[in-house]
Amino acid sequence: MALDIKKFLPRFTGEARDHLGRLAAGLAPLASGAGLDGETINELFRAAHTIKGSARMLKLTSIAETAHQLEEVLGALREGRTQPSPELGALLIRALDAISALVEQVEPSAGQLAPPDGSLCAALAAAAQGETAPSAPAPEAAPAPNDAPRPTPTEAPPDEATRSTPTVLRAPDSVRVRMDKLDELIKLMGEVVSNQAKLRHKLLEARTLDKSLAALASMEAEPEREPLTAQSHAMHGFTLALRDLVQEQERLTTELNDRALVMRMLPLAIVFEPIAPLARQLGRELGKEVNCEISGGEIELDRQLIDHLSDALVHLLRNAIDHGLESPDERQAAGKPRLGRLRLSARQEGVGVLIEIEDDGRGLDRERILAKATQKGLIDPARAAGLDDEAVNELIFLPGFSTSAIITDISGRGVGLDVVKRAIVEDLRGSLSISSRPGIGTRFGLQLPASLAVMRVLLFEAGGRAFGLTAHQVAELIRVPRDQTLLVGDRPAMVLRNEFLPLVQAGDLPALQTAAGDTAGRGWLVVVIQSRQTKLGLVVDRLLDERDMVIKPLPAHLRASGLVAGMVVTGDNALVSILQAPALLEMARRLRGETPLVIADRRLSHQTPGGQRILVVDDSLNTREIEREILEAHGYRVTLAEDGLDGWQKALGGHFDAVITDVDMPGLDGFSLTARLRGHDQYRSTPIVIVTSRQKPEDKQRGIQVGADAYIVKGDFNQSSLVDTLMNLLG
Secondary structure: OOOOHHHHHHHHHHHHHHHHHHHHHHHHHHHOOOOOOHHHHHHHHHHHHHHHHHHHHOOOHHHHHHHHHHHHHHHHHHHOOOOOOHHHHHHHHHHHHHHHHHHHHHOOOOOOOOOOOHHHHHHHHHHHOOOOOOOOOOOOOOOOOOOOOOOOHHHOOHHHHOOOOOOOOOOOOOOOOOHHHHHHHHHHHHHHHHHHHHHHHHHHHHHHHHHHHHHHHOOOOOHHHHHHHHHHHHHHHHHHHHHHHHHHHHHHHHHHHHHHHHOOEEEOHHHHOOHHHHHHHHHHHOOOOEEEEEEOOOOEEEHHHHHHHHHHHHHHHHHHHHHHOOOHHHHHHOOOOOOEEEEEEEEEEOOEEEEEEEEOOOOOOHHHHHHHHHHOOOOOHHHHOOOOHHHHHHHHHOOOOOOOOOEOOOOOOOOOOHHHHHHHHHHOOOEEEEEEEOOOEEEEEEEEEOOOOOEEEEEEEEOOEEEEEEHHHEEEEEEEOHHHOEEEOOEEEEEOOOOEEEEEEHHHOHHHOOOOOOOOOOOEEEEEEEEOOEEEEEEEOEEEEEEEEOOEEOOHHHOOOOOEEEEEEOOOOOEEEEEOHHHHHHHHHHHOOOOOOOOOOOHHHHOOOOOOEEEEEOOOHHHHHHHHHHHHHOOOEEEEEOOHHHHHHHHHOOOOOEEEEOOOOOOOOHHHHHHHHHOOHHHOOOOEEEEEOOOOHHHHHHHHHHOOOEEEEHHHOOHHHHHHHHHHHOO
16 A cells, blocks of 8 residues: 555655744844854754655755755855855745745645756756855745736726735644654543543442442332432432443543644655665665565654654664675575565564565574674583574674674674664563564564553453553463473473463562462453563462553663563553563573573673773874773773874783774774784684675675784774674674
8 A cells, every 4th residue: 555645745844844933033133144053053954954854755956956955055154165145045045935835835735846946956056066156036926826817906807906805824734743742642642541540440330339238229118218218219329320431531532642643653655765765775885785674664652652753773784784695696696586585574563563574685604693602601511402483583782782794884793683673672561573584585474562651451350469561572361271281391381272381370479479369260360461472371369351542661770680661550550560561571480490591691782891901093183082981981981092003012012902993094903903913813703893885785795804803994983882882792
């Protein structure tokens, strides 16, 4: 189903008008001969950039092209390549007028705009290059819709000659609302939904009182009990009226909440559409031919989810292209088309959305994954051979895990897929699955709720305490007679559709701190919990409720355990913990005496530099000082070397835990320095990171050949990339 962009045009025009207003106010001093400070230019640049990006998303080419040329001029102003002048200000104001005119035509024309003004765009392009801008002719007034000439004042129609008709201004069909105000509305609606539970609780109390009065009134009739009978009838009528009122209020609240949430829903196309060109660009950088197929972009998710989803999808895309897809020659030798295929799709599934990223590449390499995990000390080598494919696949989600021969900017600089897992599971309360077949390809599945504002929650009681689970973590509910359970390794289990399902009583889990429940004679009530492909039967005492609820997040200092995702408030004002399925599964494994697969699964994510010594080699004083400041701020001890020969001598004269080097240096370049270090016993396995402006694939390949562990391009350089790479390599 194709995405209908027409419904997004009103929102675009509203946002564009706001940005154009800011641009007009900011450029006014320039047109009058005054200069602009750097921060003002930055703000104007961002406004033009936003208009350009939004217009491109909606295929409004004329607006996008004009805004792009305006952005280029502002960029030249910011970098000092163009000097401010009244003539330049007049040109930019003319560009604003052109964009404004196009914006006003967007909705009436349903997005079908005339081509951009070529002479204006040429003048802007010349100004961006610091050239004398050719004069851009002022746009002629557009003819009337019927192409008839406009009458002059002396030729006014007879019925208008003696009176003037005031212009009637029509109110716009839409009103733009700031996103923070909309967020406040959604939060308030969540509180209204929570308050509805309190009304239901009061209704239950009224029903209980009604039944008590009815029981008393039904006793043997006596004269002194006649007032009690009247009170019973009155109470019964009040209870019925309250029931009807609560039910109607609940219906209205549900409808109002649903409509409020719809206002914050956005199509996945916002994050899907830029993926295809990005995939082709990354493929070209790596010498691979890539085609990306996209479907399901019309499916909508809450803006909260959309905002956090883009980074996770791009990370998975980079890994699929870098690690998954083979080179064209390798694919041809394997009998595959030279063109690698990626598929990004979305579909509704249950109460949420399933997003899949699939490639037709080489698949996961089991032996390389096990070798890397063993090398890092993450798994017991004795257990490696006995792990099934699912357990091996899960290893790639460990912090800092990477099987790449060299860490680059393409697939995340070694930060690893744990970033994606943490974003999906912890931030978005979803689940992440992976399946792979050697030589066929790999598929990642992201199961997400439709919204984080209100979620379906199952409440249950275990050992006298109430707990909750979000609905997407519950596979099913079953009642199991005790005689149909069995023991597997001295722990209870059952057979569910030809599959062993381990059972654990909630009261047996120490972290839940509950007393044992009484289930004698009633069998076991089992909540089947599912996280990815793993299931667990949690034995509970009774079910309390199942409805939409607002989950309150925990304070940061209470999130470390990972067991509790948040809290909800019940109708009687009780706080109930919402449990995390992955943490429950891990607790159940330990209870059954299973040794954890990962020896230190949190070690890499929480490690801190312990004063390791780093040698920084670069012929640029500025670069050396920047890198030293970054590294020392994170606890590293740094020694500087001004070129390759100086670095070689200092490396021989001391001991360093890692080396960071530039490539283009006098005397001894970074590639030669790396090769020399690898040939020395002391630095044969020391992490070496190349930081350079060279970004061609052949340069990165040479980095692999000489033995570098990471290759960071200076154009993509930022503080976190260097520190994260070092923490991974030194872990």
